[in-house]
Amino acid sequence: MPGAPESPAGELSSLQRGHLRYFPVVPGRLEFAAAVRRELLANRPGVVAVELPAWLQPFYMEALDRLPQFSVVVYPEGGESERGVYVVVEPADPFVEALRTAQEIGAELLFLEPNAIDRPHLPDLYPDSHSLRSILLDQYIEAYRLFPQARNDEINDHAAGMAWRLQGTDSTKPTTVVLSLNLFDAVLDAMEKPQDPPRDRKDLTAELVNPHPDCLAEISQEYPFLQERYEHYRALMGDDARVDRRRVQYELLKEAERNYLAQTGDAIAHWQRRMMARYTRNLAMLENQLVAGLFDLTVAARAVVDDNYAWEVWHAANSYAWQDEHTPLETLNLSAEEVYLHSRRMRLRRRLPRKKQRLMPRGLKERPKEKHPGEWAEQLDGNSICSYPPEDLVIEDYGKFLRERAKTILREERVRVEPFTTSVHDGIDIRETIRNWHEGKIYVRKFERLSGDVGAVVVIFDEDPLDRYTYMTTWLGEHQNESDMAYYATQPFDHLVGPGIGRAEYGGFLMVLPPRRMFDVWNDPDYDFAESKPERLLMAALDYSVERHVVYVAAKPPRSIFRSIAAHLNRQIIYIPIGQLSPTKLKKLRVVHVLDSHERRKVAKDFLW
Template identity: 45%
Template sequence: MPRRLFLHHFGPVSGLPVLHYRMEFAHLVRQAVQQIRPDAIAIELPPTLAAPFRRALARLPQISLVSYPVKEADGRESSVHLLVEPADPLVEAGRLAMELGIPLHFVDPDIDRYPRHREALPDSYSIARIGLAAYYQAFCEATAAEIPCHADRRREQGMAYALQQLGREHQRILFVCGMAHLQRVAELYDRPQAAPMARKQREGITLWNLHPECCGEVLAEFPFLSAVYEYRRHGLPDLPRERGNGLRKQFHALELISGGRQELPEAEVMDAAIRRSAHQLGAAGRFPDRQRMIYHLFSEAARHYKQETGEPVHIWQKRAFFRFARNYALLDKMLLPDLFQLLAAARGCLDDNFAYAFCRLAVSYPWQQENSDLPDRSISAEELWGGQRQIRFRPRQQRKKGLSGLRLMQRKREKRPGEWLEGFDNPSICSYPPEDLAIENFGNFLKQKGSLQLSEEQSRSEKFSTSLLDGIDMRETLRNMHEGAIYVRQQVRAKGGVGSVVMIFSEGRRGEYPYQTTWLGEHDQESDMAFYATDPAANVVGPGICRCEYGGFMLSYPPRRLMEVWSDPDYRFADSRAEVLLLAALDYSTERNVVYVAAKPPRSIFKQHAARIGRTIVYIPLGSLSPVRLKQLRVLHVLSGHDKRAFAKEYIW
């Protein structure tokens, strides 16, 4: 790991080049103070803002906003805003100076009408990998030909003059300065400088308390990162005590009988998630790893999402989220995504409910309160940064009025504890017919998709010569446009049909799906099925009616041929129940091809085994199917006897 800290020394001054409002540089300020132990700290802010800035520092971790009016060149009046947030290097330098009793000096001249610069700088996360020295050198080489504007020259001359004055009184000065100015300030320091012509006093400065609802929109580092950084400034925070299940909306029957679980306030749940994430990042003195923070943000959001909706975030969804976010960041020439890109990935790779849970945690900042010691101020990103991007969520909510409310009133409940257990008076079990139809239809869809995929794999394209074959291949034609040729496509029909279908939602290696059984089709239009699922006894929803969730299932047609799969000695070498189902599908398939749907493809040994018995495995990634449809298919109900079908619809929702 490279040495991350770099200081540019000139005279008694140790200059730290920073990017404003970046967490990595705020941590470098702390390292610089620990290393050189300065007797004075100088920051790139004008002395006219010293009083409100010091008061804003004293209010931290509450975030403040410093505002003052200025006149534009055309005579119009506008406002300048300075955000005082924890993950800013200038703010961190000022806080350390106040906490350690080090004199704090404001050395930047106060000038009006400073132009807004938009510099394309590399991602600050790269410092964690290459260090500040290499980062700063690359920046200097890239900007060596740029000529500073008149306002920048005035400011740099003024800062050099102020540092010369401080050099007469102090021996070790830490100068925290923007990366664009440090090199020129160091060159000017060695020449005599005159006192700058700058404003000595500014009227109309106002200090505001930033309204809590604005934090997610205007903070340069989104609130979750700032909160984690704040918690880790003085050691690791205490781990939160687990009191209940937080945002969970559904409860187990035994919990309700014992008095239920108390829901925690949302602010307390979010604070617990932030503290848990801060603690999992390791020792407090370690360099802040933005990538790991984003990972923990995703994990905590997935935890809240499962508590609220009952749906877990699967590994293939997690993989798709981080791949999407990475590619989106690369489009903007960044290493890691910003908050907008993360929210777009959450909405696109999962759903709006997860994006809402992710956003709610990402914009949580526990210390920001309304009606504090200062007046509140709401401000938009357009006012503060000059631009904004919008994203909308449409989380699905259960209807509280209309038909859904009437059906909820009609739903039957137990008249006395244990009444529904009396419905388990039949030793046989059966399925719920509407769910059977849904599974059969989906199995037919997978067969068609598998056949189409086989045909696509065996089709070929070639340059047009004498025949159009099955039509022009537009994709290949456009791809080879430089050749000036037309490509045509020949469709090849796959040999053999698709027999068995295997659908794996989760491999369940840790005993998550203890219930496993084999069902035979009841008529000629129904397939045999083998599956593993959650324990039916854990969720009784009616007299003799249990609710389960599939971990995986296998369909085989025609029916009445499937033997007990789970006790078959031929499948003992399988490492998981998903592999048992795949072996059974290969054995009982009457067609050449078997469709296997899972988050990852089967091991190569199964492809070899399929080839030996004259079968082919057609793999379909789980992520290529609709997640909404998969959620609906995972639910099944086990009925204790065929007589329960007559009234099952009154208990199944």
């Protein structure tokens, strides 16, 4: 794959100890599964030793025969507890990949862990394995070993049991030892002296079950969509199986987008994609990772879009072509709480239209329909256009809301915090006081006077790089409380919903008070400097606004030159990212109906919804 470093067969030569070649891995991580496969295919050892319990070998061998289907080994926890221990056998696990590849090359298998249920719980604190696309494997291992994790007697005894099995291997057979990176140094130290046989338990029982297809994303360490891609790469690329999890993550989100569009009719905007990218990046940084996991992806999808899209992301991530519900084994629908000690929970509330809600009450008059195709188009006269008053009220109210939002931003920018001396001004700043508690001072807030009011409002839903919104017009307010408005939208009369009534979708609009002052913005030569429709609307807003401040709502701020233009006109642009506003409200606001005459207003209520 482009950008990935080469991994020569001799990369881990420093980990060779006689006939033993150690290969430390991060359990459950796809990149290490691919690295194990490349290592074994390159060196083809006679024996492959893996860090797995010896008494579970028959169950693992049965699970290998079922791959690429997932399997789960279940056994009692031990003692007086009635809980079970669930061990997931998944394709992208390095130990499972070591067993699969060993079978392919005809190597002997050796399970290293002692026959005991009480395995020590080791901290799984590793650098993100995605870094292996940028650095070599030995660099990753050496960087980890510089800061070894704490050991205790339990870990040392467990490592000694594994070392005893390795000391009994045939020195004439090259052996590759696949073990966890957090146990690697403990095993190396234990190999320095002869070890006694570990105490094995004889009363160990287990069972192999088939996990239900719906629960795979909860119980697997790598989500099924990613593991399915790994299986395809593994089959197609042979000994060079590499998967870029960022690319797979992109494919996952695109698949969820298509399903979301089919289910709800709503498309994901480009600004929402950018916001999800920033959000998931920040979530990954909080967990010291390079790439966000499935849980963080789902959280970002819910926060930026809605629960429906989050559910589509989770549902797509859970898809796995090979898992079957009906098998000779017992099928269990497991939860994350049953498999892992620590798990996170998130509740998604899907809101999809229900059949009973769409039923029309009996006795209500149906909406009028065309008597024949094209009837409504025949009634267009093209002499004038006007808006639908109920929609005017909605959009005017939203313009007032945006002006108030802008005022709030301006006030917050003009807040001054200072230590208390003679006056509390506008109140005590609790946050700043606590932050500087060691100084023994009280801090107060002082709101400086806001100069100028908020005038024009520009809202950009889509910058229209593909020239989809070809209907550009300017209309004037009909009374003193209605704004002049310039907008670009889809062609309304290409989608007729009634006689002379067209339905369109805003790409962006400008609102300015007082009314009846605006010329045709789209043909005004003063704005030919603009490189796009949003820029033309912004220039008109700066020109026509009678107040100092102009609100600009869009996915990204305007070019820096517009700050200079605004300053030259004694204006200031207040930018509000559209992602900070309610997507539900914006969705309702984007629909506009254009009537071809004032007479249509009398019958419009019978056709609009």
